[in-house]
Amino acid sequence: MELSAFESPAGEWLKGEGPESDIVVSSRIRLARNLAGHHFLSRASTEELQDIESSVGTYLREDDGRFAGLYFRMSELSEIDRYVLVERHLISREHSVPEPGRAMAATGDESLGVMINEEDHLRIQSLRSGLQLREAWQAIDDFDTGLSEKFGYAFSPRWGYLTACPTNVGTGMRVSVMLHLPALVMTQEIEKLFRAISKINLAVRGLYGEGTQAYGDLYQVSNHVSLGRTEEKIIDALEGVVTGVIAYEHKARQRILSTHRLETEDRLWRAFGMLKSSRVLSSEEMMHLLSAVRLGTCMNILPAIDTRTLNEIFLLTQPAHLQKVVDRALSPEARDVERAVFIREKLAAFS
Amino acid sequence: MMCQRCKKKRASVRVTDVATKTEIWLCEECAQKEGVTLKSQVSLADFLAGLIKAPVTKEMARLAKLKCPECGITYLEFQSKGRFGCPNDYEVFSKLVEPLLDKIHGSTRHVGKRPAGTPPPADKGASLSALKSALETAVKAERYEDAAKIRDEIRSLKDKESGA
Ligand SMILES: [Zn+2]
Numbered sequence: 001m002e003l004s005a006f007e008s009p010a011g012e013w014l015k016g017e018g019p020e021s022d023i024v025v026s027s028r029i030r031l032a033r034n035l036a037g038h039h040f041l042s043r044a045s046t047e048e049l050q051d052i053e054s055s056v057g058t059y060l061r062e063d064d065g066r067f068a069g070l071y072f073r074m075s076e077l078s079e080i081d082r083y084v085l086v087e088r089h090l091i092s093r094e095h096s097v098p099e100p101g102r103a104m105a106a107t108g109d110e111s112l113g114v115m116i117n118e119e120d121h122l123r124i125q126s127l128r129s130g131l132q133l134r135e136a137w138q139a140i141d142d143f144d145t146g147l148s149e150k151f152g153y154a155f156s157p158r159w160g161y162l163t164a165c166p167t168n169v170g171t172g173m174r175v176s177v178m179l180h181l182p183a184l185v186m187t188q189e190i191e192k193l194f195r196a197i198s199k200i201n202l203a204v205r206g207l208y209g210e211g212t213q214a215y216g217d218l219y220q221v222s223n224h225v226s227l228g229r230t231e232e233k234i235i236d237a238l239e240g241v242v243t244g245v246i247a248y249e250h251k252a253r254q255r256i257l258s259t260h261r262l263e264t265e266d267r268l269w270r271a272f273g274m275l276k277s278s279r280v281l282s283s284e285e286m287m288h289l290l291s292a293v294r295l296g297t298c299m300n301i302l303p304a305i306d307t308r309t310l311n312e313i314f315l316l317t318q319p320a321h322l323q324k325v326v327d328r329a330l331s332p333e334a335r336d337v338e339r340a341v342f343i344r345e346k347l348a349a350f351s
Numbered sequence: 352m353m354c355q356r357c358k359k360k361r362a363s364v365r366v367t368d369v370a371t372k373t374e375i376w377l378c379e380e381c382a383q384k385e386g387v388t389l390k391s392q393v394s395l396a397d398f399l400a401g402l403i404k405a406p407v408t409k410e411m412a413r414l415a416k417l418k419c420p421e422c423g424i425t426y427l428e429f430q431s432k433g434r435f436g437c438p439n440d441y442e443v444f445s446k447l448v449e450p451l452l453d454k455i456h457g458s459t460r461h462v463g464k465r466p467a468g469t470p471p472p473a474d475k476g477a478s479l480s481a482l483k484s485a486l487e488t489a490v491k492a493e494r495y496e497d498a499a500k501i502r503d504e505i506r507s508l509k510d511k512e513s514g515a
Pocket of ligand 1 (some may be wrong): 411440
């Protein structure tokens, strides 16, 4: 698999455009669907799963056509390639295990994606950069309707779309928004925010399953109730909360500037200096520094580095991507060196 | 916030036991140790297994031994894995599934999108739980006139049910 197969080196969610993009990285909607007349994954035979993969795959590549460029069977990809897809959020970590019948498809701009035979037969997702839940919904709604006409879903008027796990039944929908909240982390208000959000039945978590931290002050807010509410209501509720969080983060940014201007400027410039001149840089440290630099450019304290450059640094220095960029396998130590080299080159023009 | 288990790493996962309504914040490492498998999307599925309590009444014990004729799964097997074997299982185990759905979602009725070609719901989807959630939304949005109307609908639905 070549990285050039992706239309944009940073993909839809890292474009850094769209409403509220100084805080909202991306909006994502996922639908869980199963095909009528088949067992769920745990009870389906290998043959049955491969049949599903082959007929859905043919539909996506040939009938729909938008997925012709990016369609992969997990069993046919190298480990690094599978991790590239995980790092791009096109597949889950679980899906990267190359079991029979597992495949993924995405449009060239990565705004629509499908996992075939993950936990359900189909997990389809729609991505937009910035806060664009309605646009994401519209795109996935149409795509989903097309699929249902072609294949016929396991659906009950009573319980909705039937899923392998009852936590997803009903709409089968998970809506999540990824937010960059460095000021709320600095002012230590993030904890309060988490508590408030969890009281209203939404979940908050860090960026990746990988590693151990909420990397780079990035948080995902999502619904976990999928039954008994319409898709529109679920989206409205989440959007309402996210709008509140954005206002909260804006206020925190203003407050740290008005009360601790010099310290803030010093901290952000130091992060910029370290990011620009380090010789060895772990992924974790990079995320930490990049978060500060992103904040610094948003607050007009640091030079105006375009979001695309920041996003490319973010994505292309993840372990699997970095190995694709240098085109060889790297030990973790060698990765930390190559990561620093890559970032120095990217940021050389900015001072 | 720091992980409430190891107290060393930053917490990023909220783990809720739906049954006891208690919650703790964990770092991803500790969450994994707790048996929560992390996904790129939050999923409560993997620790759901722990929430599905053993059936209590004799009737439920009998139901738990039921086998789905389509896929052969029993409710006990579903309990241990947290995953159904086929779409038919919702119907086969409906008496056990409904209370579970209510615990997870606070509702037992779908009110959203329907696949192309599905006939519209006969009762116009006016189930009690859907109305309750609509009421909640209306109150939150301070749409009090709507809220009053929904409250009336709920009342008439409840009257009908108790009359039947
Ligand atoms: Zn079954």
